[in-house]
Amino acid sequence: MDRLFSKDNFIIHQLLTNQNQITEQNHTIIPRRAIRTLTYNIFERPLIKTNESDWKQERLDEFIKHLNFYDIICLQEMFGSLNNRKDQIIKKALEAGFYFIADIPPPSFFSKSIVDGGLLILSRFPILDNKFYPFTSTVLSDHISQKGIQYCKIQVIDSILHIFNTHLQASYNGTSEFDMNLSINTRKDHLKRVVTIIKEYMVNISNLDTIILLGDFNVNSRSIIKTTTNDDDIKNDNDIKNDEIKEINEIKDVLETNVI
Numbered sequence: 001m002d003r004l005f006s007k008d009n010f011i012i013h014q015l016l017t018n019q020n021q022i023t024e025q026n027h028t029i030i031p032r033r034a035i036r037t038l039t040y041n042i043f044e045r046p047l048i049k050t051n052e053s054d055w056k057q058e059r060l061d062e063f064i065k066h067l068n069f070y071d072i073i074c075l076q077e078m079f080g081s082l083n084n085r086k087d088q089i090i091k092k093a094l095e096a097g098f099y100f101i102a103d104i105p106p107p108s109f110f111s112k113s114i115v116d117g118g119l120l121i122l123s124r125f126p127i128l129d130n131k132f133y134p135f136t137s138t139v140l141s142d143h144i145s146q147k148g149i150q151y152c153k154i155q156v157i158d159s160i161l162h163i164f165n166t167h168l169q170a171s172y173n174g175t176s177e178f179d180m181n182l183s184i185n186t187r188k189d190h191l192k193r194v195v196t197i198i199k200e201y202m203v204n205i206s207n208l209d210t211i212i213l214l215g216d217f218n219v220n221s222r223s224i225i226k227t228t229t230n231d232d233d234i235k236n237d238n239d240i241k242n243d244e245i246k247e248i249n250e251i252k253d254v255l256e257t258n259v260i
Contacts, residue, residue: 030068030097030124035156037072039165039214046082046115060085067096072154073122076167076216079145081106081115089120098122102130102152113138113146119165119215121152128160129153133197135169139186140179142169149194151201162205166194166215187218 042063044056067073073093080086080103090101100123107113117134121127134148150165169187171180198213205211 030071032071035072035161036070037074037163037212037214038070039074039076039216041076041167041216042078044078044083044085044118046079056085060089064089064092067093067098067122071124072161072163073098074163074165074214075118075120075122076165077118078120079115079118086120089122093122097124100125100127100154102127102150104132104148104150107134107146111146112143114144115146117146117148117150118167119148119150121150121163121165123152123154125157125161126155127152128155133193135190135193137186137189138169139182140170140172140175142183147190149197151197160206160209162201162209162211164194164198164211164213164215166190166213166217168194168216168218170218191217 040063042060043054044060045054075089078086078089086103093101102121102123104117104119106116117132119132121130129152131151132148133151134146137143138145138147145167147167147169150163152163152165154161154163168190169183171183171187175183194213198211202211
């Protein structure tokens with residue numbers, strides 16, 4: 001396999017051995033009644049682990065078995081820095097008919113980040129454009145990764161699909177109140193950046209096109225289960241739940257007001 005890297009827009013064009021460059025006419029499409037799109041945080045962190053291995057290879061091998069269920073796959077935490085598993089999944093994706101693959105660049109020499117943003121898009125349909133917009137700042141342990149927004153323009157039969165794949169700032173249990181507020185405010189800044197970029201694209205997007213915002217937003221949408229009768233603890237739980245609901249509503253407002 002030969003890999004061509006376009007420095008300007010970071011599109012990776014995959015060429016198969018003894019085969020001309022893949023075109024819309026000769027790439028493989030599995031007949032379906034609808035296009036199946038998957039967003040998934042695959043949790044393939046380089047070097048870092050919370051147990052013996054995080055079962056990184058085992059989970060990747062299992063995930064690869066399900067590639068044929070989908071037409072477009074948008075991954076988060078599929079890091080390429082200090083990690084060869086991205087190459088593994090690209091190879092297997094090509095074998096499964098995902099001939100159009102969009103990667104993001106590694107952090108520059110002058111960046112404060114150590115590893116790339118972990119975003120990767122696999123597509124059975126031609127990728128016409130791909131760009132990456134790094135966030136200006138991340139905090140706590142997230143600063144190791146150059147998080148941002150990946151944009152892909154995909155030709156799906158006779159329609160155009162615009163995908164925005166992102167991974168927002170995370171919050172961590174056990175951190176101080178200051179660090180928790182810092183992470184929440186940073187996540188909100190990330191979301192505002194996402195909205196700004198989508199709006200910039202919408203100026204030139206046809207009303208017939210489809211826009212999808214997806215990724216790992218690091219927002220808890222589940223109800224908090226009360227495990228205490230202490231009034232102060234219940235109040236704190238309610239405060240946390242209200243903050244999380246507020247974040248969820250902000251994301252919904254973005255989709256309903258600006259995207260859908």
